[in-house]
Amino acid sequence: MATKPTFRQEISNLLYASHGDPFSNCIQCGTCSGTCPVAEFMDEPPRRLIGMINANMKEEVLDCNTYWFCASCYHCTVRCPSNIDIASVMYAVKRYSIWHKTYSDELVGPVFSETFMKTVAHNGKSYEPILATTYLFGFGAKEFFQEVQGATRMMLKGRIPVLPSKIKHLKNFQKMIKRIVPIGEET
Ligand code: SF4
Ligand code: SF4
Structure with missing residues (x-):
């Protein structure tokens, strides 16, 4: 019997096939958070969001404003030492939230x-x-x-x-x- 995919697998599946499952490559160095121009407005900085997805913290990830505040500037993506395309991860969580209608109406x-x-x-x-x-x-x-x-x-x-x-x-x-x-x- 097929097992239900974890939240982390669901988000990985929304990334382009070439990205694979990037979350286990994150070394939690914080370069993404340090380089992000809007991190101060986010509930969770990019480093923590990646860690939370890795830990399958679905409700906490979907409840935070981080991916909606992402300006898609790609600073984090080009600087990540583990070659994780964090901007694409933000898009993947946005798509997940829209398709599952998990977002709050005020956003x-x-x-x-x-x-x-x-x-x-x-x-x-x-x-x-x-x-x-x-x-x-x-x-x-x-x-x-x-x-x-x-x-x-x-x-x-x-x-x-x-x-x-x-x-x-x-x-x-x-x-x-x-x-x-x-x-x-x-x-
Ligand atoms: S820059 Fe890359 S490796 Fe470092 S915390 Fe961010 S996602 Fe993880
Ligand atoms: S792409 Fe998004 S998360 Fe990455 S640095 Fe730019 S605003 Fe921050």
Whole structure:
């Protein structure tokens, strides 16, 4: 009888095949935490998150904000002495959290990520005005109007499209991503 995969195996399975199971290679040196520009805002720094995944601390990993605060700068990935692609691990935990709906409703990150994926699945590319609606309303009135003014100026200069456009051969693209992203429904 097949045994249920551990949390660590589930996250490993979400990484690209070339990554294998990187967690046992972590020597807990802390280079990732030391180099991370947003570590101070994270509930757990990257070093601890990797250790927690290695220890199958599923609830604790999913409950923390670390992977949502990751800015995908890849500083940690290029500096890790054990060649662990920590930024990809952060993406893997994000995907896990979205697919299993384990995130808290107050977080902007999950809604932003899901909206981004749906927009890309629908048009073949991102469309900033729709993405902006996922976080704009969380701002105070002053910041909201500053953002709207900035976006309007960029639209007038042609830096943000007024209407979404679609890529060529969209059907082929949609068929491809539906194989790997469960939310890639053609809407
Ligand atoms: S830099 Fe790499 S080896 Fe060091 S703690 Fe971070 S993940 Fe582990
Ligand atoms: S990729 Fe994420 S975790 Fe790594 S250094 Fe950048 S912000 Fe920090």
